Amino acid sequence: MNYSKTRNTIFSEQARVFEHNAQAGNQYVMRLRAPLTASHAKPGSFIHMQCNPELLMRRPMSIMRADKNTGWIEILYKVHGDGTMRLAKRKVNDIVDILGPIGVPFKLGGYRKFPLLIGGGVGIPPMIFLAEHILKTAPAVHPLVIMGSEIPFPFKARPSKIMVSGMPEGVIAAMPLLDDWGIPSRLASLQGFAGCFEGYVTGLARQWLDSLKPDLNNEVEIFTCGPTAMLEAVSQLAHEYTLPCQVSMEEYMACAVGGCAGCTVRVETDDGPAMKRVCVDGPVFDAASVFPPR
Amino acid sequence: MSLDERNKAMLAIDFCGLKFNSPLVLLSGCVGFGEEYTRVSGFSNTDVGAVCLKGTTLEPRLGNPPHRIAETYMGMLNAIGLQNPGAHKVVEEYLSKLDFSETRFIANVSGSTIEEYAEVTRIFDDSPIDAMEINISCPNVKEGGVAFGNDPDMSARVVEACRNVTKKTLITKLSPNQTNIAENARRCIEAGTDALAVINTLMGMVIDIEERKPVIGNNQGGLSGPAIKPIALLKVHQVYQVSRQHNVPIIGQGGITTANDALEFIIAGSTAVGIGTALFYDPLICPKINAGIIDYLNRYKLKNVTDLIGTLKLHEDGGGECSG
Numbered sequence: 192m193n194y195s196k197t198r199n200t201i202f203s204e205q206a207r208v209f210e211h212n213a214q215a216g217n218q219y220v221m222r223l224r225a226p227l228t229a230s231h232a233k234p235g236s237f238i239h240m241q242c243n244p245e246l247l248m249r250r251p252m253s254i255m256r257a258d259k260n261t262g263w264i265e266i267l268y269k270v271h272g273d274g275t276m277r278l279a280k281r282k283v284n285d286i287v288d289i290l291g292p293i294g295v296p297f298k299l300g301g302y303r304k305f306p307l308l309i310g311g312g313v314g315i316p317p318m319i320f321l322a323e324h325i326l327k328t329a330p331a332v333h334p335l336v337i338m339g340s341e342i343p344f345p346f347k348a349r350p351s352k353i354m355v356s357g358m359p360e361g362v363i364a365a366m367p368l369l370d371d372w373g374i375p376s377r378l379a380s381l382q383g384f385a386g387c388f389e390g391y392v393t394g395l396a397r398q399w400l401d402s403l404k405p406d407l408n409n410e411v412e413i414f415t416c417g418p419t420a421m422l423e424a425v426s427q428l429a430h431e432y433t434l435p436c437q438v439s440m441e442e443y444m445a446c447a448v449g450g451c452a453g454c455t456v457r458v459e460t461d462d463g464p465a466m467k468r469v470c471v472d473g474p475v476f477d478a479a480s481v482f483p484p485r
Numbered sequence: 486m487s488l489d490e491r492n493k494a495m496l497a498i499d500f501c502g503l504k505f506n507s508p509l510v511l512l513s514g515c516v517g518f519g520e521e522y523t524r525v526s527g528f529s530n531t532d533v534g535a536v537c538l539k540g541t542t543l544e545p546r547l548g549n550p551p552h553r554i555a556e557t558y559m560g561m562l563n564a565i566g567l568q569n570p571g572a573h574k575v576v577e578e579y580l581s582k583l584d585f586s587e588t589r590f591i592a593n594v595s596g597s598t599i600e601e602y603a604e605v606t607r608i609f610d611d612s613p614i615d616a617m618e619i620n621i622s623c624p625n626v627k628e629g630g631v632a633f634g635n636d637p638d639m640s641a642r643v644v645e646a647c648r649n650v651t652k653k654t655l656i657t658k659l660s661p662n663q664t665n666i667a668e669n670a671r672r673c674i675e676a677g678t679d680a681l682a683v684i685n686t687l688m689g690m691v692i693d694i695e696e697r698k699p700v701i702g703n704n705q706g707g708l709s710g711p712a713i714k715p716i717a718l719l720k721v722h723q724v725y726q727v728s729r730q731h732n733v734p735i736i737g738q739g740g741i742t743t744a745n746d747a748l749e750f751i752i753a754g755s756t757a758v759g760i761g762t763a764l765f766y767d768p769l770i771c772p773k774i775n776a777g778i779i780d781y782l783n784r785y786k787l788k789n790v791t792d793l794i795g796t797l798k799l800h801e802d803g804g805g806e807c808s809g
Contacts, residue, residue, distance in 0.1 A: 199526040203769055227526075247710070247742075247766040248556045290768065351501065393683060443552045445561060445765045449521040451514065452539070452565050453554035457547075466547050466568055471524070 197471075201290055208285045209263055214387035215343035218313075219279055220255070226262030228291035234321035234440055235251065235296035235475045239447035241288040245279035248396025249472070250274045250283045251444045253416065254292065255316030256323060264291070267316045267345055286440075293447055294474045297321055297414055297437050299328070304410040306334040307399075307434075309392050309414055309425050311417025315345070317439050319366075321414055322374050325368055332346060335399065336369055339392035339421065345353040350386060362388045363397065391419075393424045408432060413478070415439070426482035436478035441470045459483055492779050498534065498791055500734060500757055501654040501679045503589050503615055505534025507775050508751065508790050510736050512567060512761035513537035513593035513618060513658075518579040525768040532771040534757055535589040538575070540620050543601050543608075545571040550702035555691040558620045560710025560740070561762060562689050564703035567595050572608040580612055581762055589615040591656065594647065602681030603646040610651035619647055619678070622660035622685035634660035634685070641676040648677030655734065658682035661713075661720055670724045673733050681728055682721045682736040682759065687713055710762040725754025725795055742766065744777020754795040 206223035213219055228238060232254050239249040251309030256265040270279050281287060297317070308326060309317035315338050325334050335355060338344065344366070351365035352361030353375040362377055367375040379388040379395045387393040400408065411432070415425045416439035442454040449471035458467040458480045467473060486494070496507040511522075511533050530536055536664045548568025553624045555562045569575065570799040575592070583590055590607040594617050596602040602619065609617050621634035621643050633639045644657055657673045659666055670681055686707025691700040699705065717739020728735055737750035738759025748757045763770050778790060787793060 195520050195523065198523045202526050216668050241766075246558070249765070288767075308721060352809070398775045438605075445554045445563070446515065446521075446768075447760075448524050448768065450516045450764070451554070451563070452548065452568050453563055454516070454549065455551065455553065455568070464547065471521075 197388070200231070201293055202231070204228055204289050204291070205272040206287045206289045206314055208281055208283050208287060210340070211281060211283055213279075214345040216340070216345065218267065218342070218345040219276075220265060220267050220345065221266045221281070223287060223289065224262055225289055225291065226265050229257045229262045230259040232264060233296035233299065234293035234324045235317050236292035236294050237474060238264070238289045238291035239444070240290075241295060246274055246277055248274070248445065249290070249447065250278070251293075251441075251447055252314040253313070253439070254478065255319050257320065259420055266447050267313060269313050269342070287417075287437040290447060292294060293470060295472065297439070297475050299324065302329055302332045303412040304433070305407070306332060307396060307413045308334055308336040309338075309413060309415040309417070311339045311392060312341070312420040314415070314421070314439070314441075315340075315419030317416045318414065319368070322369060323372065326338060326372050326374060334374055336366070336374060337379060337392050337395055338366065338376065339397075339417070340380040341380060341382055344354070344378060344385070346461070348386060351375065351377070355399070356438070357399045358387060359398055362386065365393060390447075390459070391394050391424065392421065393428050396425070396428060408434070412436070415478075422478075423482045426478035427485060429478055431482040437475050438481055439474045440469050440477045441483065448469070456481060495779055495782050495789055496775055498756065500787070501616070503513040503654060505589060505757065506531060506770075507534045508736075508747070508757045508778070509533040509771050510591075510757050510759045511536045511737060511764065512759040513620065514539055514563070515761040515764055518575065519583050519590055522764065522768055527769050530584070530587040532775060533588055535591050535615070537591045537593050537618055538579070539569055540567045540593045540595040541569045541572050541575050541605060542567055542597075542761050543546070543572055543604050545569065545574070552702055552705070554702055555700040555706065557689070557691060557708065557768070558712060560707035560708055560712035561765075562691055562701055562708055563686070564701045564706035566703060569774075572605045576608060580614060581783065584759065585613060585615070591616045593618045593620050593658075595620045598661075599643055599646045602643050603650050606647040607650040610653055614653070616654035616656060617647070617651065618656040618658050618682055619643060620658050620685075622658060622662070635663040637672040640669050641672040644673045644676035644678050651797060654679045656680040656682050658685050659720075660685050661687050661739075666720050667723045667727045671727045675726065675735050678733070680734045680736065681724060682738060683724050684713075684717045684739050687716065688773060708782070709740065711740040711742055712744060718749055721750055721755055722753045722797065729754065730793060731794050735752065741774075746773045747778060748781055748793070749772050751790065751793045752795070752797050754797070756791065756794055794797070
């Protein structure tokens with residue numbers, strides 16, 4: 192007998208919808224009762240969900256928050272196609288078929304003193320999960336969360352109560368949830384939203400990094416999730432400042448358990464290029480392996 | 486005999502001398518190298534008769550660029566491009582991790598030349614693998630620039646070359662993208678295949694209208710899922726007219742997602758039935774299909790699922806074309 196260690200690590204759950212709230216920009220936050228997924232999820236984990244029983248292919252969704260005590264998880268999604276359109280119609284108390292938690296999460300623990308979490312659009316959720324995890328497990332670590340969006344942010348931004356040195360003047364908008372936890376956050380957009388940095392997340396991150404004393408630069412590491420172009424830009428930034436960087440990737444997915452190799456990304460390894468499955472080899476990868484420094 | 490034992494006995498079949506727990510076979514390209522779905526709690530390889538491993542070539546292949554999959558109405562396209570670590574690594578690293586007491590494992594032999602098919606077959610012959618499936622529906626072949634599987638002469642030559650290097654069970658996976666599948670089946674049987682897998686995916690395309698580009702990185706892909714079921718069923722019916730004359734069993738496949746689907750394929754002439762895309766919808770579908778088959782057998786007082794094979798009653802005044 193040679194049973195693999197990976198056996199029975201993903202759970203099939205009939206998850207009841209607890210809350211389902213529409214946000215600006217055709218975005219939704221859904222809270223589901225899924226105790227097995229909630230108790231095993233880690234920042235970077237995702238679920239593979241049936242949006243509607245009539246639509247057979249599932250959709251991968253990053254987990255934004257998980258509470259193992261009460262057994263709920265939360266996801267954030269934007270209506271983009273047929274699947275998410277049907278998902279948006281699901282009501283409180285509906286049952287949603289999910290598989291979770293899936294994937295290799297971020298490397299947790301042993302953090303540098305100033306983790307920089309950069310989330311773009313629907314890549315924001317894993318950053319929230321990671322920020323909450325750091326808050327609960329590493330009190331001496333001081334994360335900063337930078338988020339970007341070209342549609343309204345999926346929360347009502349408000350002026351932050353937390354000072355962040357090195358931020359350009361007027362860049363004061365923050366995510367209330369993070370602010371309430373005492374975690375500083377700042378927002379970037381090209382859409383001229385109040386209190387946001389007018390530019391890309393990498394532009395804002397660069398200003399903050401440049402404001403740090405040179406010796407403090409060694410205390411920063413980057414975690415990121417978002418559109419591929421943003422991940423590539425963040426990876427280049429990390430390379431430029433010689434900072435460790437982990438990226439959470441996205442790709443069209445069929446099985447989400449490693450069976451079909453449909454969701455691969457090209458990764459540079461010691462043995463040369465390889466096609467790695469986003470679902471079970473990722474979704475989190477070392478940035479330089481996916482986006483080799485230019 | 487307990488109810489559980491009786492149920493097991495109803496599903497158990499002999500497939501070319503191999504004992505299958507159930508007529509269900511997990512299809513190549515859907516379940517990695519046999520262990521991937523065991524990640525899902527509640528899933529067990531013991532629920533199926535056999536598991537077909539991912540298509541394997543002599544040398545490692547990276548496969549196609551993304552996107553490799555696209556959703557379609559009642560189905561999906563895929564173009565993975567035979568990503569695999571090469572036959573030697575599959576035998577040395579992957580087969581050693583499998584639990585052969587749970588089910589039968591079938592290798593999927595792929596290649597660009599007849600010599601490569603034969604060499605990969607030879608490598609698997611010298612391994613614990615239970616059987617080999619010859620994948621002659623790969624479009625990227627060297628000789629003639631057409632798929633081996635769409636040319637009965639070439640199909641037969643591949644089967645013959647593989648037959649010459651192994652005594653293990655050989656299953657030939659037929660392509661639906663050809664004019665006369667029954668004729669191809671006949672040639673493969675004459676060339677020495679022990680069984681037939683009917684059908685592989687149908688070639689298709691999906692276009693992103695904003696980009697005006699194919700969604701699939703390979704431009705085209707193979708269509709699977711419920712959308713192809715009626716086509717697959719007819720192909721099984723056609724092939725069965727030939728294969729039954731030689732006692733060659735069929736693994737019927739194409740869009741099976743329910744017990745009723747599986748029963749249709751068995752009635753049409755399949756000895757075993759393949760489950761592929763349906764696993765993506767529900768990884769725990771196999772025990773549900775097994776239970777549905779048992780219910781049906783009980784309803785018609787049949788002792789074993791093999792009693793149902795090829796029991797199709799055609800309309801006597803019906804039309805249609807059947808080869809063989």
